[in-house]
Amino acid sequence: MSVFDLAGRRALVTGGARGLGAGMAEALARAGAAVAIGDIREDLGKATAESLREAGATAAFVPLDVTEDASWESAVARTIDELGGLDIVVNNAGVEISGLVVDLDPADVRRMLEVNVLGVALGTKHAFRAMRPGGPAGGGGAVVNIASVAATIPFPGIAGYSATKSAVDRLTRVAALESGKLGYGVRVNCVHPGLVPTEMGARLAEDMVALGLWPSAEAAVGDVIGLTPLGRLGEAADMADAVVFLASDGARFITGAGLPVDGGMGM
16 A cells, blocks of 8 residues: 555545645545545535545535634534544645735734634644544544745745745644644644645736736746746645645654745745
8 A cells, every 4th residue: 555545534624615725635535535625615615525526535515714713623523523533634724915015904914814824723723632642533643734935935025925824834843843742643744835826826926916016917927937946837736746745654754844845946
């Protein structure tokens, strides 16, 4: 059996209704995991879960607002009930609101802090409580948090977003240390994705034009590619495969790590 085989594992993916989250859920399912889609978008989340079931996977949708403690408690309990356990939590849900530092909007920054930082912190909290010895799942497992290349390089127009994704990286490392010291049996790592032309990625390029930083979205994307040694944008599959790796036994001796999946952009 391959060390990347996730047969028998149960995963919860936040923000799994679309974009990178949906790609991660699909990759986990292809590797053999049963998957719960956690999202605030019920119709889209249910459709994504249904498409996984049509492809032969075990999948469910669980309503989840990652900024609410009670919502996490309910989503984890429901995931364990519907899938028969919990071994993997992927904290993918996130928001990006562009803006220049000189025009910083406190409401925008608070929103990114709530989703990108608090959401990941609560997800890690409830993953620990469920998967540690004595928890309702109790068999240990893996948490994979989604940070960004923006946590490793300066890029104009996204100061607030970069700050929150840097926080995800630090949170990941502290959580990994606590899990190890307290014997939870849960590995905690994060992925630093490069730019992917999802809906969020396309909007980011357009925002750069609106902020006066690039003359066109094409020019902004071209400069990102120019900064990337592998010479292309990322694909959802690139990020999804990294998540599968970190969730698998192939990464059994890896915890507290930030894995760049950015084509070399952040080196």
